């Protein structure tokens with residue numbers, strides 16, 4: 001069955017790129033509503049933005065959704081990953097600013113907030129997108145692939161010149177609460193060399209190294225408390241991939257492979273998947289399939305203590 005939230009949950013804070021504060025309220029929604037954002041600070045015209053791949057404006061550093069009226073919301077990927085990872089299929093997300101609060105740079109606080117209120121089962125079956133053919137896209141030495149699989153698997157490979165990052169690879173079966181256990185607390189990261197360039201372009205204005213982002217500079221790491229996992233960067237890339245894949249419009253059953261891929265390339269992959277005849281079909285979940293969905297069966301007590309306690 002489809003799920004929604006048991007009760008509304010509120011998050012407040014500045015956006016990573018705009019630096020602008022926003023109050024965001026995740027509200028329960030009916031079956032087949034899907035995930036939609038609503039800009040409550042915009043009074044005129046259409047302020048609703050569906051969280052779907054065909055509303056994505058492909059930008060390099062975050063995922064930004066824009067509707068036909070030009071109303072947008074930025075950096076949706078971490079909250080989308082949390083909703084997908086907790087098995088929430090329907091929610092209305094009201095936000096009074098242009099960008100989702102970055103909080104600690106990960107999805108941990110979103111997961112904690114959602115699971116503290118709990119997830120409610122609705123009386124309509126879940127439809128899933130079953131991948132039937134391999135589809136692959138490449139750009140500038142990066143590659144993203146999706147291939148048939150009876151569950152959602154995410155595999156990621158990164159390779160950075162910074163010694164503190166280097167080469168990292170990880171593969172995860174997203175069944176049950178794997179996202180909450182393995183990925184949700186891994187934070188946004190960047191290279192010191194990129195910070196000034198981003199800020200000169202009006203990006204990362206809300207970034208605070210060690211507070212909402214991990215900054216790597218050669219062998220140096222500015223991370224506040226220290227790294228949460230020795231391979232925190234690749235885990236964050238997997239978190240981003242889950243958030244971007246959640247924009248497919250229904251849970252995906254397939255194996256995603258990201259090789260140095262980013263937000264724009266994962267969106268290009270979804271566009272290619274839907275444009276390839278016979279590559280994907282929408283099917284109603286049977287009991288066996290439901291048991292393999294991300295977030296299915298995740299309960300508060302199963303969330304790691306460190307995430308239950310995050311301030």
Ligand SMILES: [Zn+2]
Nearest residue numbers: 077188236240
């Ligand atoms: Zn991210």
